[in-house]
Amino acid sequence: MSLFNVYPLFDITPVKAKDVYVYDENGTQYLDLYGGHAVISIGHSHPTYVEKLQQQLANIGFYSNSIQNPLQQQLAEKLTAISGCKFYELFLCNSGAEANENAIKLASFHTQRHKVVAFKNAFHGRTSAAVAATDNPKIVAPINAQQAVEFVDFGDIEALTNILAKGDVCAVITEIIQGVGGLDEASTEFYKTVEKLCKQFGTLFIADEVQSGFGRTGDFFAFQKHEIEPDIISIAKGMGNGFPVGGILIHPKIKASFGLLGTTFGGNHLACTAALAVIETIQQEKLLDNVEEISTYFIDKVSQISGIKTIKGRGLMLGLEFDFPIAELRKELIYNHQIFTGSSKNPNLLRILPSLTVKKEHVDVFINALTKALELKKV
Numbered sequence: 361m362s363l364f365n366v367y368p369l370f371d372i373t374p375v376k377a378k379d380v381y382v383y384d385e386n387g388t389q390y391l392d393l394y395g396g397h398a399v400i401s402i403g404h405s406h407p408t409y410v411e412k413l414q415q416q417l418a419n420i421g422f423y424s425n426s427i428q429n430p431l432q433q434q435l436a437e438k439l440t441a442i443s444g445c446k447f448y449e450l451f452l453c454n455s456g457a458e459a460n461e462n463a464i465k466l467a468s469f470h471t472q473r474h475k476v477v478a479f480k481n482a483f484h485g486r487t488s489a490a491v492a493a494t495d496n497p498k499i500v501a502p503i504n505a506q507q508a509v510e511f512v513d514f515g516d517i518e519a520l521t522n523i524l525a526k527g528d529v530c531a532v533i534t535e536i537i538q539g540v541g542g543l544d545e546a547s548t549e550f551y552k553t554v555e556k557l558c559k560q561f562g563t564l565f566i567a568d569e570v571q572s573g574f575g576r577t578g579d580f581f582a583f584q585k586h587e588i589e590p591d592i593i594s595i596a597k598g599m600g601n602g603f604p605v606g607g608i609l610i611h612p613k614i615k616a617s618f619g620l621l622g623t624t625f626g627g628n629h630l631a632c633t634a635a636l637a638v639i640e641t642i643q644q645e646k647l648l649d650n651v652e653e654i655s656t657y658f659i660d661k662v663s664q665i666s667g668i669k670t671i672k673g674r675g676l677m678l679g680l681e682f683d684f685p686i687a688e689l690r691k692e693l694i695y696n697h698q699i700f701t702g703s704s705k706n707p708n709l710l711r712i713l714p715s716l717t718v719k720k721e722h723v724d725v726f727i728n729a730l731t732k733a734l735e736l737k738k739v
């Protein structure tokens with residue numbers, strides 16, 4: 361049986377990884393500034409993570425949500441402590457799309473409405489309601505297109521107000537910093553107004569922190585910079601450092617009832633252990649401080665390189681915008697300098713999403729390689 365061919369692949373086969381490095385079958389070392397798409401948060405194969413997962417697997421790896429699993433409660437408590445999001449309740453699932461799917465579904469249950477507002481260039485995943493709220497017609501199948509979603513320009517308060525005033529919107533869903541879309545972030549005034557309008561018109565505010573959460577921006581959640589309180593916060597990616605786990609933080613005004621949401625795998629013992637190891641490591645290694653320090657250093661260094669039009673994003677969720685498509689540059693970095701970077705919907709934007717453990721010396725290696733690659737381009 362061959363594989364269903366949906367992924368254009370780089371011809372590299374990692375077989376081992378350690379912190380910010382991955383190694384292929386020939387032992388070639390690659391600097392990973394992509395983190396497998398913002399997933400690696402505490403570094404590949406972190407010793408605490410490996411030890412805790414091995415131990416948990418030897419004890420019990422999985423049982424369904426029909427029994428007591430104290431690890432889920434532990435995770436909820438640790439998540440409250442590290443995020444400062446008191447009073448929220450936690451529902452666990454397996455991926456970012458599933459987190460958003462549940463968030464939208466919950467908003468619809470709560471409000472008994474069915475329309476969603478999302479923003480231009482948004483990416484929320486590939487499942488039913490999540491993909492309908494994603495601004496990319498190529499990945500929206502006719503079955504998804506029947507969902508009622510209105511797209512508004514990111515930052516357009518007037519358009520948003522006009523739609524919400526009709527009173528039939530269950531949720532406004534937004535990334536705080538658009539990831540796949542190309543690292544745009546709206547103003548604090550915009551987010552605060554969205555929060556206010558949602559309250560005014562009985563709509564729920566969903567913050568998609570799937571990519572920006574778990575410390576990637578230097579705050580535990582990206583929305584915290586804007587001092588807002590979303591009704592639902594979706595999480596995944598960095599949460600499990602590679603173990604598939606996601607979830608939603610739910611404001612207590614939204615009431616639970618048996619059977620309202622559910623999943624077979626979500627919140628299993630291994631998934632909780634992975635997330636607990638991530639939180640413990642972020643705290644012990646003061647990784648949020650590291651994000652701030654390395655981000656400042658990175659931005660300072662890249663600012664000195666001519667040819668970069670804009671530096672976008674914050675923390676270690678960064679984008680370098682050029683005035684040419686970066687596809688070849690990305691290939692040059694990977695094949696000739698052994699550095700993984702990312703792309704986005706904006707063809708001119710190179711994305712930098714390293715592990716939160718990345719150090720200045722790694723940034724230096726990248727700066728050196730980028731400088732050389734850009735010089736080569738001029739020749």
Ligand SMILES: Cc1ncc(COP(=O)(O)O)c(C=O)c1O
Pocket residue numbers: 397455456457458460483484485486535539540568569570571572596597
């Ligand atoms: C902001 C955001 N939301 C949701 C998703 C979907 O997550 P997953 O691929 O785990 O379903 C992504 C994935 O890139 C994302 O960046």
